[in-house]
Amino acid sequence: MDRLLSYINEGKEYGENTHGILMVSKDVDDVTKKCNEFDSVILIISKGVAPFTVRHFNVSNETVEVHEINQDEIKKTLITGNNRRLVDWLLNGRVIFEKNEYITRLQRSIAEFPIEDRKYKMTIEFSKLIRRYVDGNKLFVQGHFLDAFNSILHSLHHLARLSVIEHGYYPEVTVWDQVKQTEPEIYKLYHELVVGEESLEKRLELLLIANNFALTSKTKIGASHLLELMKDAGEALSIEKLSKHNEVSEYATDLVVLVDYLVQKGFVDIVKKQVDNESVFERLYIVK
Secondary structure, three states, X not given: OHHHHHHHHHHHOOOOOEEEEEEEEOOOOOOOOOOOOOOEEEEEEEOOOOOEEEEEEEEOOEEEEEEEEEHHHHHHHHHHOOOOHHHHHHHHOEEEEEOOOHHHHHHHHHHHOOHHHHHHHHHHHHHHHHHHHHHHHHXXXXXXXXXXXXXXXXHHHHHHHHHHHHOOXXXXXXXXXXXXXXXXXXXXXXXXXXXXXXXXXXXXXXXXXXXXXXXXXXXXXXXXXXXXXXXXXXXXXXXXXXXXXXXXXXXXXXXXXXXXXXHHOOOEEEEEEEOOOOOOEEEEEEEO
């Protein structure tokens, strides 16, 4: 391992573009496979490199996975949650090198989880939650129970991550262990869906009711990022203008279903704007 670190250090540690290097070693009871299938993971944070690259090495009898990530991608990845192992690596990895306390400051930021980042991340999860719930409900009504099960299961995962974020934590790979501590009621819903003794149809029916209640109670905080953005605009906005806003880029795919849900729940009003033809109106949206 020292040879590999020396090889990496020769090209990285003393380079002005490298901000930090961490190493994570596999535990004996590593059930979450935080190192994937490797004995160790090395994370290199740099600037002026590709967003994300991976290399694999064999060192003596050990396997090592080396990730290099652009510093600009760190924040984006933490917000989107595309790599939930990243939080574990950053918080629990052994610091091999850091410049100007870069990793220490990054760890502090993760621990503090600034409220603006939290709102953005909650709205990303809430929009996905709405999408999965709507799809699951339609599939259930149509009698496609297995497909409905899949959608509702995913919706519960998003609800779980939303709960964890709401309580000030980043969702980890073992998110259900976190939810047991933050909101045991959500864990009970998950447990009932997966191992409940009722028929699949009955379990889905009960979960859809419970999910609808959870959605209603989480709407204000779950959609806070979008609602504040729309309110700050000071005018009614078209869906086109909303979807092109750079601050909604990470949930733009689910924006339509989210806005429609907010209209249904009375958080957003529709304003009709007349266009060229007297009988044609464009729908604009404004926060009540």
